[in-house]
Amino acid sequence: LSGDIQLIRRAKQGDIAAFEELIMEYQKKVYNTAYRFFNNAEDALDVSQEIFIKVYTSLKAFKEGSTFSTWLYRIAVNTCIDYSRKRRKIQDVSLDDEDSNVAKNMVSPQLPPDKIVENREIKDAIAKAIQTLPEDLRICIILRDIQGFTYLEISELLDCSIGTVKSRINRGRRALRKQLQLWNIFSKLTSKK
Amino acid sequence: MEHEGYKAIIDKYIEGMATTEEKDILESHLSQCADCRQEVEELSFIVKSTNSLSQMDLPENFAFSLHERLLEVQPGKHRQYNKISGENWWSRFYDFYRSNKKVLASGFAVLIIGIFVFQLLHGGPGYDMALISANKAAEMAKSEAESPRAGTSQLFSQEMASAGVSDQNSVVQKEMPMMSSASENSLFSEDVSEAQKTRKIIKQASLTVYVEDFENKVEYTLGLPKKLGGYIENSSIYGGDNGKSRRSAFIALRIPESELENILDELRNLGRIENENITGRDITQNYYDTDARINNLRQQETRLLEILNIAENVDEILKIENELNRVRTEIEQLTGQLKTWDKMIQLSLVEVHLIEEAPFREKVVPVRLQTLWEKAREGFVSTTNNLMKALAELAKLVGSAVPFLAVVMIIILGMIYIIKRKRGRTS
Numbered sequence: 001l002s003g004d005i006q007l008i009r010r011a012k013q014g015d016i017a018a019f020e021e022l023i024m025e026y027q028k029k030v031y032n033t034a035y036r037f038f039n040n041a042e043d044a045l046d047v048s049q050e051i052f053i054k055v056y057t058s059l060k061a062f063k064e065g066s067t068f069s070t071w072l073y074r075i076a077v078n079t080c081i082d083y084s085r086k087r088r089k090i091q092d093v094s095l096d097d098e099d100s101n102v103a104k105n106m107v108s109p110q111l112p113p114d115k116i117v118e119n120r121e122i123k124d125a126i127a128k129a130i131q132t133l134p135e136d137l138r139i140c141i142i143l144r145d146i147q148g149f150t151y152l153e154i155s156e157l158l159d160c161s162i163g164t165v166k167s168r169i170n171r172g173r174r175a176l177r178k179q180l181q182l183w184n185i186f187s188k189l190t191s192k193k
Numbered sequence: 194m195e196h197e198g199y200k201a202i203i204d205k206y207i208e209g210m211a212t213t214e215e216k217d218i219l220e221s222h223l224s225q226c227a228d229c230r231q232e233v234e235e236l237s238f239i240v241k242s243t244n245s246l247s248q249m250d251l252p253e254n255f256a257f258s259l260h261e262r263l264l265e266v267q268p269g270k271h272r273q274y275n276k277i278s279g280e281n282w283w284s285r286f287y288d289f290y291r292s293n294k295k296v297l298a299s300g301f302a303v304l305i306i307g308i309f310v311f312q313l314l315h316g317g318p319g320y321d322m323a324l325i326s327a328n329k330a331a332e333m334a335k336s337e338a339e340s341p342r343a344g345t346s347q348l349f350s351q352e353m354a355s356a357g358v359s360d361q362n363s364v365v366q367k368e369m370p371m372m373s374s375a376s377e378n379s380l381f382s383e384d385v386s387e388a389q390k391t392r393k394i395i396k397q398a399s400l401t402v403y404v405e406d407f408e409n410k411v412e413y414t415l416g417l418p419k420k421l422g423g424y425i426e427n428s429s430i431y432g433g434d435n436g437k438s439r440r441s442a443f444i445a446l447r448i449p450e451s452e453l454e455n456i457l458d459e460l461r462n463l464g465r466i467e468n469e470n471i472t473g474r475d476i477t478q479n480y481y482d483t484d485a486r487i488n489n490l491r492q493q494e495t496r497l498l499e500i501l502n503i504a505e506n507v508d509e510i511l512k513i514e515n516e517l518n519r520v521r522t523e524i525e526q527l528t529g530q531l532k533t534w535d536k537m538i539q540l541s542l543v544e545v546h547l548i549e550e551a552p553f554r555e556k557v558v559p560v561r562l563q564t565l566w567e568k569a570r571e572g573f574v575s576t577t578n579n580l581m582k583a584l585a586e587l588a589k590l591v592g593s594a595v596p597f598l599a600v601v602m603i604i605i606l607g608m609i610y611i612i613k614r615k616r617g618r619t620s
Contacts, residue, residue, distance in 0.1 A: 016263045020256070027255070032248050045252055049259050057266050089292045126242050145243040170204040176239050177232070186235055 004068060012059050019056055026069065027052075029147060030076045036142045037080045039131045047083050051076045073157050077143075081135045122185065129179040137172035144169050199229055207237045293612050300608040307600055393480040395537045396450055398457060398471045399544040404464035407549040411442045414460070414545055421456055423448040423540055432549075441548040447540040456543055464550060480534055483527050490524045 010018035030051055035044035054075055062071055130138055136158075143149045143157065144165075154165045180186060202219045205211040211219065223230045290297065404410040411430065418424050427445040448456050457471075497517045504510045 014267050016260065016267060019263065020260065028248065028251055031251055031255070035249050036246065041249075041252065044249075045255065045258075049255075049262060052259055053262055053266055056263055086288060086292065122242055123246055126239065127246065130243075141243065145240055146246050148244075166204070170200075173204075173207075173236055173239055176243075177235050180235075180239070186238075 005064065008059070008062065008064070008068060011056070012062075019059075022068075023052055023055065023072070026072055030072075033076060033142055033147060034080055036127065036130060036146050037084065037138060039127050043083075047080055048076075050083070051079045054079060070153075070156055074159075077139055077157050081139060084135050125180060125183060125185050126176070129176050129183075132179050133172055133175055137168050137175060140165055140168040141172040141176070145173075199226075203229065203233055203236065207233060207240055293615070296608055296611050296615070300604055303604055304601065307604070311597060311600075391477075392475065393477045393534065393538055395474045395476060395534070396453055396471070396541040397474070397544075398453065398469075398541065399546070400457070400460050400466065400470075401468040401546040401548065402460060402464045402466055403548050403550040405550045407440055407442075407547070410463050411444070411547055414442075414444055414446075414463070414547065417456055417459060418446055418448065421448055421452040423452070426542070439549045441546065444545045444547070446543045446545065448543050450539055450541045453541045453543070460543075460545055463547070467548070468546075476534060480531070483531055487524055487527045487531070490520050490527070494520050494524065 004022065007018045007022040011022055027048075031044055031048040034047045034051070035041065038044055038047065055072055058075070062068070130141060133141065139158070140154060143154045144151070149157070151162045151165050151169075155162045158165065199219060199222055202211055202215045205215065206219055219233075223233060415425060415428060424447050425444065426447050428442065429444075430440065430442045432440040446456070457469075461469075494517065497513055497520065501510065501513045501517070504513055
């Protein structure tokens with residue numbers, strides 16, 4: 001940890017090498033969070049790089065008493081949510097009066113009825129279903145069920161109470177269930193059993 | 194317990210966080226209630242599958258492109274990134290622009306059309322402005338058209354040179370097929386220099402020199418053509434009105450091209466160089482084109498002469514004479530052109546601007562107090578008058594701009610209203 005502080009101090013001076021060493025262990029997690037949040041590699045790359053640029057440029061604002069990882073993930077989460085909201089707004093403008101509800105527009109994943117549903121296809125469906133969640137539920141589900149953060153950690157990252165986090169996760173899971181039911185994932189599963 | 198009550202337990206249960214007591218209650222309920230059983234099954238399936246979503250590897254270029262971007266924002270390189278507030282301001286502005294692009298664009302369109310209509314109705318400056326911009330555009334187009342032309346001609350002449358080289362080279366190879374590659378190379382380089390020698394370049398130089406011993410230096414400069422060959426094309430001396438102002442002389446010399454460097458060295462030694470400019474205009478292509486045309490015309494001339502010999506009636510003879518006349522005139526013109534070019538190539542133009550270094554000396558003039566006071570008062574009055582005039586103009590301007598500003602305000606308010614409404618709808 002003292003090594004981290006050294007790195008942070010050097011990175012604050014503008015030392016890029018130190019900064020890159022510092023973020024090394026977070027890169028994959030941040031990228032994967034973004035990947036699951038947007039469910040495509042392009043946005044994930046853009047946003048995760050944006051996140052690290054932000055971390056780098058606002059490193060001066062980081063206070064040495066606090067935890068670097070929490071601070072970094074907080075930036076990551078906020079950037080993901082901001083980006084998604086902005087894009088939704090742009091989509092709203094371009095779609096205008098069309099129904100911009102993503103869930104309704106989304107074509108249900110094509111699952112071959114007579115074959116055994118492959119594991120990969122279920123994962124695809126879940127990844128797509130996560131996409132349909134509103135940002136605040138989506139980020140909670142990703143942080144908890146994919147990245148394995150604790151409720152306490154998530155509440156710190158999102159700056160809200162543990163109760164809120166729990167309720168969001170539960171609501172998120174139920175929304176996922178509804179979405180998967182809509183796509184008849186479960187009925188296909190049970191019929192194969 | 195109602196179904197709703199079980200939901201809270203289900204949430205804990207599927208994460209394995211329910212107490213044994215809660216577990217018992219739920220499990221006994223599940224054995225009776227198919228709905229809740231299904232819910233538990235499906236939810237744990239979702240959690241399980243979500244947990245097993247694979248972690249993606251970083252894209253290969255991730256580290257590299259991040260490094261590039263970090264270099265861009267490295268402090269000290271770009272100031273605006275250095276200040277976080279500045280960056281936020283920009284990104285906020287950019288986001289605002291992006292999310293309200295349509296409204297902004299239509300607003301500006303209305304504004305511009307409005308200005309046009311306004312100007313059209315009033316005649317006046319709008320027309321002038323349009324005219325000026327059209328002129329500017331024409332000027333730009335002209336300069337753009339000129340620069341590539343110069344480029345292509347140069348390119349063309351280079352191509353010609355190399356084409357000539359390769360032709361000669363192939364001839365050489367035919368004559369001496371057993372030649373080694375090394376000697377081929379040396380021959381090749383000789384050919385290149387041969388090709389360069391036949392280049393036709395008009396050289397010009399112009400110099401501005403500040404000199405101290407003005408009269409002698411002028412005389413010396415005028416004497417240079419005698420020493421190096423060439424002649425004085427033009428010379429004039431200005432100023433020197435009783436030592437009150439600097440004198441200057443403008444001298445244009447024609448100097449053999451081979452002596453150009455020598456004369457420039459001589460001139461540089463005269464005094465302080467203010468400005469030196471040497472240009473070479475490559476007219477190789479034009480020169481050889483003209484030459485080829487003259488050859489063609491000569492051939493035409495001989496053929497016309499042959500035809501003239503067989504011509505029988507007067508009408509035919511007159512026609513041929515006419516044509517012959519035209520061809521000969523053209524030959525003369527073109528030959529004249531070639532001669533002029535030859536002269537310009539042989540004798541480079543050197544323009545020398547000599548300026549007297551020592552400035553005129555100002556004499557001390559005693560100031561009379563009375564006139565000074567008078568002048569100060571005059572100055573004060575005229576300044577005050579000017580200020581009053583300027584203020585009046587400003588007031589007039591503001592007053593006349595009011596209706597226009599009102600229109601602009603209405604448009605801006607309309608835009609703000611639309612944006613606000615849109616924002617309200619989305620959030």
